[in-house]
Amino acid sequence: MREPTFFVDQIPIYGDVILAPMAGYADVPMRALARSFGSAMQYTEFVAAEEILTEHRNIPRLLDFKADEHPRVMQIFSNSAETLLAAAHKILPLAPDIIDINMGCSTKRVSGRGAGVGMMKQPCEVAKTFERLTKELPVPITGKIRLGWDGAENFLEIGRIAQESGAALLAIHPRTKEQKYSGRANWDAIAALKQSLSIPVIGNGDIATPDDIDAMLDYTQCDAVMVGRAAIGNPWVIGRKNRADLSPEQYFELIKLHATEMDAYHGERGVILFRKHLKRYLREFSAEQIRPILQITELEPLLDAIKSLQPHAYPV
Numbered sequence: 001m002r003e004p005t006f007f008v009d010q011i012p013i014y015g016d017v018i019l020a021p022m023a024g025y026a027d028v029p030m031r032a033l034a035r036s037f038g039s040a041m042q043y044t045e046f047v048a049a050e051e052i053l054t055e056h057r058n059i060p061r062l063l064d065f066k067a068d069e070h071p072r073v074m075q076i077f078s079n080s081a082e083t084l085l086a087a088a089h090k091i092l093p094l095a096p097d098i099i100d101i102n103m104g105c106s107t108k109r110v111s112g113r114g115a116g117v118g119m120m121k122q123p124c125e126v127a128k129t130f131e132r133l134t135k136e137l138p139v140p141i142t143g144k145i146r147l148g149w150d151g152a153e154n155f156l157e158i159g160r161i162a163q164e165s166g167a168a169l170l171a172i173h174p175r176t177k178e179q180k181y182s183g184r185a186n187w188d189a190i191a192a193l194k195q196s197l198s199i200p201v202i203g204n205g206d207i208a209t210p211d212d213i214d215a216m217l218d219y220t221q222c223d224a225v226m227v228g229r230a231a232i233g234n235p236w237v238i239g240r241k242n243r244a245d246l247s248p249e250q251y252f253e254l255i256k257l258h259a260t261e262m263d264a265y266h267g268e269r270g271v272i273l274f275r276k277h278l279k280r281y282l283r284e285f286s287a288e289q290i291r292p293i294l295q296i297t298e299l300e301p302l303l304d305a306i307k308s309l310q311p312h313a314y315p316v
Contacts, residue, residue: 005040006200006223008098009140009168011071013200013224015040017213017238020204020228021075021100021144024276028064029261033254034231035069037239040224042069046102048115049078049087063094071097075144077105079114079122081129088133088141098168101129101143103158106177117146117177120158127165134166142169144204147189150178159193171202171226181229190220202226210240233280255281256303263299271297278306285309 004012019026019034021043031042047062065072074096078084088099103126105116112118119126133141143162148154159170174189175181185205194201203216204226213225230237235254236246243251258277263270275294282290289309296302 008041008071008142008200011097011140013040013071016217016224017240018202018224018226019043019231019238020226021046021073021102022228022232025232027061027265028066029258029265030235030277031069032066032261033235033258034238037235037241039238041071041073041098043073043075043100046075046077046105049076049080049083052076052087052090053083063091065094073098073100073142075100075102077102077110077115077119079119079125081125081132084129085132085136088137092137092139096139098140098142099133099137100171101133101141104144104146104171104173106146106180111177117149120145120148120154121152123154123157123161126158127161130162130165130167134168140168141166142171143167144171144173146173147176147186150176153189155189155193156196159197163197163199167199169200169202169223170197171204173204173226175205187216187220190216190222194220194222200224204228207237210237210242213237213240233277233283252307255306259299259302259306271299271302274302282306282309 002014004014005016006013015038017038018041019031019039023045026043026045035042045062047059052059063074074091076084076087076099084101102116103119105111110116114122130141145155145158153176155172162170172190172193174186175183190203200223202224203220203222207213207216207225207227208230216222216225227238234243236243259274262274266273293305296305
């Protein structure tokens, strides 16, 4: 019988690679692909707690899950413990296994109002959030953080506060708010956080290849690795496979599967929404080659156009 890699409270986690909760990308079809390659936890895209409370029209889709997605992690954000608590109560009927608090988003519209990484400037609010949610909710509460802000890298303090206040796991993207996604991710910070906490720690940042996954696990001793941008157009990395491991036919079949899932799930907008993924799947091709393909709005013509690049042209 397979042994869990680690536990989030009492929930066993089988595996050490996880698809990141990327806004605009980590929808039901993308998570299904990631899960087929072994993603060990299934995070939603991050959702504003305020929009949950006002029942914004996008919320059902953003918090949607397939029946077999477990453990399902719903990630929410706000600058207020009370708002997060109210939103968490409201999503409980959707049966999350875990609720995650985003304290890492660096975009101005989120962090500028004290949410996302902006919450790391409010240690008391962090403590209150985890204390209230862990006390009142029947599911584990976890969080995702950054280093902090340039000149105020308080990730160890926030990690300690979160753990003491009941957090069951922390993920860290080891860049500051100002760095966003530039510069090198500080893997030493992941190692320091892991060493300072007794709860599981997930590392995130500068993962591009399967070798990077194992390098981070070995270097930091974190419990799992979260893969974000590297998985867009390259979900094989989650299964520790390089694109070169696939035949041209396998490469096309995966693209076809993703496009078909997007079309089935999102309806008439599916093919258009798939374009951002397709650009990454076909990134080795020239702009002249893929520009006409990106203008197609229906599934079958799209697949025919993609297949016309086969079999000799696919990079393997």
